[in-house]
Amino acid sequence: MKKLFAVVLALFVLTGAVFAEKYFEESEYSYLNIPILKIYEHKSAYVVIYQAHGVTTRECYIPKTWINQGSKERCGKIRPLPTGLQAYMTLIYKDGEFTSIYLTVPSKHDDPVWGTLMGDDSQLPNQIDPSVIASYL
Secondary structure: OOHHHHHHHHHHHHHHHHHHOOOOOOOOEEEEEEEEEEEEEEEEEEEEEEEOOOOEEEEHHHHHOOOOOOOOOOEEEEOOOOOOOOEEEEEEEEEOOEEEEEEOOOOOOOOOOEEEOOOHHOOOOOOOHHHHHHHHO
């Protein structure tokens, strides 16, 4: 009985090893997660202060049309931050070209990560350049 159990167990382990060997193709998608230090809401854009090279900070501007539901330019989304994590943004690329951006930030705007900017749009560029952001990391 013990020998039969040992043989069945050995066959089970070997069968699992054979089926576990799978070949995966490399995905056409890649992403970067970037820590957010501060995000300012403006009437037409989000200004994101993020950490680059672990010690320096940079800023980028994300037009609200990239986030707004139903917008033709929509390529982003604001997601609620899970408990215990630091705010971050995710840049998603397909075949090396930028496709979308996700801001994972606290839902409540009274959190210290959030801020507000006043003023006109003349000082804000229309778009961010994700390749520039990626080069600073």
